[in-house]
Amino acid sequence: MTSEPSFVDRVDDPRISPQFCRHLPGETDVVLLGVVHDHPASIARVELVLKHLEPDALALELPAAALPLYRTYARDIEGDGPPRFGGEMAAAISAAPESDLVGIDAPNWSFVRRLATRLLADRVPASTARRVLSSLGGATRTALTCRVAATVSNATSMTVACDDPIEYTCSHADSPATQAAHERRHVSGVSALLRHAGTDEPTATAYRDETREACMVDHLESLREDATGSVVAVVGIDHLKPLEAALSGE
16 A cells, blocks of 8 residues: 555545645555544545545544444434534544544543643643643533433434534535635635734643644554554544644654
């Protein structure tokens, strides 16, 4: 597989491009798929790539506690239609039913330990530490809510949704070119807003996200060592470049 052109270079679909897909060859190939939550182009991207690659391991930017709920969402997908809930993560699970499924996002003990160590080492202001801990508490509550929702969904005929799907001005019925162009504009607009709001000082969000990314890299390195075939990771587009750099040793 490493001697062949990557899947990204061989597929004629505007939704599958180097901006959103990174192929990291090695003894175990890793493919990183960047996504925009609930976007039609992102959902199509993960479906197309995963059905083609059939990876040994599928890593999702979800906490392990949320996986049972997203399995339920994937099970409820009808035919070739998009998932009612769970967006690209549910679509990924449905498209790779034989892959080993792993949740690589926080919260988990590794994340908490790493985050606490960094906050102490950097001697962050108390106000920043409080904001970081507040966001951690919110993420933990969300993960536990997903676990409870999965239990209810599996015990009854009712599917419990933890959040409402995001709606965009393009849909799954639009052409691949229309979906891809809308997604690129959306990413460009969000990136411009983040640059405008940037600061030289580490923020609570930066501490949280950089620690999350470090833990995701640890998970992916472990999968890379243990997998007998390829590994595909589905992550938010903002995490794509940092993960690629870390996994490539840059």
